Amino acid sequence: MKSFSYERATSPAAAAASVATRPGAKFLAGGTNLLDLMKLEIETPTHLVDVQDLKLDRIDATGDGGLRIGAFVSNTALSANMHVRRDYAVLSRAIQAGASGQLRNKATTAGNLLQRTRCPYFYDTNQACNKRQPGSGCAAIGGYSRQLAVIGTSDACIATYPGDMAVALRVLDATIETIDAKGQTRAIPIANFHRLPGNTPHVETALTPGELITAVTLPKPLGGTHIYRKVRDRASYAFALVSVAAVLQPDGSGRVAFGGVAPKPWRSDAADAALSQGAPAVTARAFDGAQPTTGNHFKLQLATRTLAATIAQATTSAKIS
């Protein structure tokens, strides 16, 4: 870990200004990902702005019948919130499918959105990684890629976004609210929040330097059946090979997002529109243009079968022969 300076911010705007004006500065919230990465010198901030005093930890109703979730609401508190459990159960389920109780106690809503990939080459500072060290190359391409992305990748990076919570937020069409160094606020639809790697895999979100997430808002409840199905090699405490967040309506329509398959939560309108035609029709659209490796090609079939399991759970219509 490199030496760094540390301050505790007193207001969101001050926090944003502090990070924006100091090269190498970062926000520190729960620290469950950033501190680990600092110990490995994958992250080497020179200055940390601790935002835990900002009290952005409320969950409130919005005027249009949705919820506004403070950026620093813990994963535990969010998943346990009665409104979330009742109206956005896919979100509760996604959060509880991730990490461990201890980590969820500490991890925040904003921090969870910003968690970085678990690509093993990203984690090994001896290996080339364009995300960690832009321009150094990608050791994962041609290497051990079983966990890595099948779609949305580039020649520069095939890492996945590893989280669960954001996959549920994607299916719920959440919005990310931010404030920047000038005190300007904006709302970023989650669809636009995470970026595909292209030639700049180190740029992972739409946030500008110093821009601070203040809240995540959910539109009014969708109704329907909320399912989060996470498939992994062991029963708990592992990142998804494939996950499916789904909100399914009694008429067979609905929406679905996939985790563990792409550099961001993966969803397409065309795929959603095919839901009533069954899982293969959905994934044919969702994964059109996929470029899997020989090591992770199975994820395409797994995505279809996991979605089929999800539909079966909701409707008992899909079956295996």
Place this chain on the structure above:
Amino acid sequence: MKFDAPAGINPIDRMAVVGRAHSRIDGPLKTTGTAPYAYERHDVAPGALYGFILGAAIAKGRIAAIDTMTALAAPGVKAVVTYKNAGPLGKGSKNTAKLLAGPEVEHYHQAVAMVIADSFEQARAAAALIDVDYVRAKGRFDLSAEVGHAPLQNDSRDKSKPPSLDRVGNFEAAFAAAPVTLDATYTTPDEAHAMMEPFATIAAWQGDKLTVWTSNQMIHWTHQDLAKTLGIPEANLRVDSPFIGGGFGGKLFLRADAVLAALGAKATGRPVKVAMARPLMFNNSTHRPATVQRIRLGAERSGKLTAIAHESTSGNLPGGTPETATAQTKLLYAGANRLIGTYLAALDLPEGNSMRAPGEASGLMALEIAMDEMAEKLGMDPVEFRIINDTQVDPEKPERKFSQRQLIRCLRDGAQRFGWSARNPRPAQQRNGHQLIGMGVAAAFRNSLNITSGARVRLGRDGVVTVETDMTDIGTGSYTIIAQTAAEMMGLPLNRVVVRLGDSAFPVSSGSGGQFGASSSTAGVYAACVKLREQVAQQLGVNSADADFVDGHVRSGNRSVPLAEAARVGELVAEDTMHWGDLDKQYQLSTFGAHFVEVAVDGFTGEIRVQRMLAVCAAGRILNPTTARSQVIGAMTMGVGGALMEELAVDTRFGFFVNHDLAGYEVPVHADIPHQEVIFLGEADDKVSPMKAKGVGELGICGVGAAVANAVYNATGVRIRNYPITLDKHLDRLPALT
């Protein structure tokens, strides 16, 4: 004492303490956080500096230049140890690669430097400032590319012979003539010990005398190898390891932490403490090598095996040893024509060595799938197929009997207890909703070794017996079974015995490994106690042969004297070592078991979850059913890991294990492990030791992987021969979506 004839009746047979379920006597220390683990020995080595190890960034090549100037100038840094300033270092007899690289690099993450600083954080930060200029060399990293031309090893029992296949009868002819045959290849991946406590040592010099407080399974080996590596007299070195937070074979040997802590303490004149960072654990240390195993079986239609061939290829660094995955196949089943071959490829991956039940664990993962496949070809129940091929003699030397072999009873009792008769022999028939349900069985087999083992026992004036031996307790229960042994021998309750372990100042014991620790170390304590009883009898003026040690008293005829009376004028001290005769030549000493597993496979996603597990074990006298059960359920858990998830992923381009942390290298979590049941058959094997006990810990893992694999096949009808059995390997052959 020498054990060279079957044990007669002895004081252990009373079984007032031995054989009873006792919770661990060291449990309260662990549950209160007061057990002194190596990294926390501030009580004996205050003011230690911190070391942080830098691992090599390449798998093979050499260090062209290493610049430590920036690191040395960093805050708090006291010294940087590299090959350039370490002085001449020897190599431990049990090490294949050197523990400090330079100028050659032999494997990825081989230690190239250690920074010593005032704080751990300073040492870690400075380690990243060391600039190493490497020259890469071409290496061999792909085991599959070596199969077919890797050199044959000597598999005969006569190690003076040149490498050859181990043959009995004429395998080729019998296989060609057999009406039912199987020829299949199975693979097991490289696996990591992944013990909770990393390698950790505190080292301190006083003049030319060195003490290391470390975490190690084999004090004597490590004592010898550290002295040899540092070039100091063994008499000037003390190794102390009273508590070990898991080893599983990874801590059998001297490792880099101890060497570098000693060098760092030398360089700074202060105690130095080192714990290896988790990401370094997987490539820096030893691992269980991957295997490629070809098995050919030939049988009569009756199910009698007539031809058995097992050939295994593994890899290791030059000078390393093979994974002896064929070991059990020499002994497990009858069959007149046999062929065993072990091949070892030179690979430049990190060093392969023992991991829990080396040999048999990997070998049975293959052999016991092959037996399941063969049973299906024969149309036989897999339990019955194994039973009709049981042997009570060494198949290679029929005059040599097993000392005790209850494999058939393990299988039969287990089948009944598990409800095996409910299994549908046709695969893919059993459903529970969208889950595919299957049951599997495998035999368990592990040889029973005994190692020379010594102990010292003291009878204090307070009547307390203290045992001292360099035996280790790696979480297995050694403290408890040793206390039970001394208590039984001296006629005391357990709370009148104190056990001190893991110190090289104590008599040399077997150490912990190869499931030989329980049997061997308690036999050493037995021998020492026999001597102490003689001293007590002499002090009390009774004939030791007539004396009965019971309830804290020594009874002889009408006399009954408190045991403490014998030490009234001074502590009595007795020491002895158990040596072993040739009973293991006259008899084959082995342990047996049967594993039964039920799995549920998600018909949509292919996820495999174990639902029930049963192990039936026949391993001689069980010294403590509580600690033995803990050993076996832990082993069964490791077996599930090996079956379903554990795999060190090899990057064959750069020559390293990619998933080198506990997020990437998955071992079972609680949610993966269902109800586990363990049954011990009542046995007492008089050919094995005066304790009549054998090891059981490693037996618990042997066969589990295959039982899981066979259950998965029974559930899905898809045979997977490449471990771990992950969902991607059968996904495309699961029932179609409708």
